[in-house]
Amino acid sequence: MNTTAARFRRTTLLIALIGFAALWLADTRITTGDPGLELQRIASGFLAPDFFASDQLIPAIGYTLAFALQGVAVGFGCGFLLALFWRWRLVRGFSAVIRAVHELFWGLLFLQVAGLSTLTGLLAIAIPYSGIFAKVFGEFFEEADRAPAHASPIGSDAFSLFWYARLPLVWQHMKTYGAYRVECGIRASAILGFIGLPTLGFHLETAFRQGDYNEGAAFLYLLMLLVLSLRFWLKPMLMPVWLIAALVWAPPRGNVTEGSLSRFLTQDIIPAPMRQADWQWHQLGDWSSMLLHEQILPGLTQTLVLGTAALLVTGVLSLMLFPLISRQFGHPLSRSAGNGLLVILRTLPEFLLAFIFVLLMGPSMLPGILALSLHTGAIVAHLCGRFTDTLQLRSDASHGLNRYAFEVLPRIYPNFLALLLYRWEIIMRETAILGILGIGTLGFYVDSAFSELRIDRALVLIAAGVILNLLVDAFSRTLRRHLRLRHSLSDLG
DSSP states (O other): OOOHHHHHHHHHHHHHHHHHHHHHHSOOOOOSSOHHHHHHHHHHHHHSOOTTSOSOHHHHHHHHHHHHHHHHHHHHHHHHHHHTTTTSHHHHHHHHHHHHSOHHHHHHHHHHHHOSSHHHHHHHHHHHHHHHHHHHHHHHHHHSOSHHHHTSOTTOOHHHHIIIIIHHHHHHHHHHHHHHHHHHHHHHHHHGGGGTOSSHHHHHHHHHHTTOHHHHHHHHHHHHHHHHTHHHHOOGGGHHHHHHHHHHHSOOOOOOOHHHHHHIIIIITSOGGGGSTTOOHHHHHHHHHHHIIIIIHHHHHHHHHHHHHHHHHHHHHHHHHGGGTOTTSSOHHHHHHHHHHHHHHHHSOHHHHHHHHHHHHOSSHHHHHHHHHHHHHHHHHHHHHHHHTTOOOOTTOOOHHHIIIIIIHHHHHHHHHHHHHHHHHHHHHHHHHGGGGTOSSHHHHHHHHHHTTOHHHHHHHHHHHHHHHHHHHHHHHHHHHHTTOOOOHHHHO
């Protein structure tokens, strides 16, 4: 029978099968000599952070916030303009492409033109966030109640209908989502330090690679403090003040010259065989075949394997962790502790977690799987736990494991599946960039191409990653439609 429960079972079985297959194929070896000793040194550094070891704490915080605030502000404005034309397929396709490229890849691209500049930091965040905001705002407008517009006076122009009958219905959701994106922007800004921009991530990476875990822990704690304190200082009335301060601290300037821009557009991004005056089509074919077999296919395969394995582990962790914060289970004190754990895990960027795990275990897929699963699992568990608080159980409902398995889980399972499938695209997007840490995903080949100044190869590899992300997103949306799952983008992020 094709019942809802049967569809859920089949989809769960499908995810489990491909997830276990990916785990079986994944390289999960620990290649470091003594991970226990390194873990002990890291733990010692985290217990005794040294906030006075560097005089770059304040500048690093300033640049981290400046890039995040400017990037989110520009992304919000551009995304809003794109959302006005969301019904156009071209706009939806353009938005999907620009958001499928990770901030780090955008940063590496703009480094070639604008150098290590504030303009690079701004654009690396603003461009993908424009696509993200466009998707979210466009769907907000589509789902808004049409009754106020229908009740407007006959002859009202389109601008007035939008401004007075549609925008007010979604404006609060837009502000809420914008605030959430500032949190994401701070994390993204921090990891831009891994490509040389002077944010918290730059100093954190330097300290950790030198084994100075006390100093590195200080930068990590400051990043967490920035994110956790958002609710206190990110007020709508103060946003103009923060934006002006960000522009004063890091005005968007770039080291762009006419020669560098011309070389980038007319030489660097042109496939190498086509730069020769007497090039032949077979040379381009040989170049494309080499790139396909030596880098694109291995990179895509490893990215898909790691991301799919992480999806399975994320699902398992989410189902294990959400009772920690649910009012249906446990004591208020234990819920507070559980909430603290989930806050820490979802505050730390996946990239930073993977970086720490690589130091402990070596550049296999295991650090990537753990980092992606812990971060995303904490997000999904938090949302699932919050949803369980709205459930009304009978006074004679069972307790313990029976309550979990028969009372709570069946009611939240559709929401859990919707969250997990929605996050799949984001997991794949994050998986690709882990190659910059030495893990053999697509980002490893992209980073190598940039290091060798083979910008043409890097663009082709990034395009391959975009196609993979779009395919995963399409497959995820197909599954959600098949299961008739609905979700709120303002909650999913």
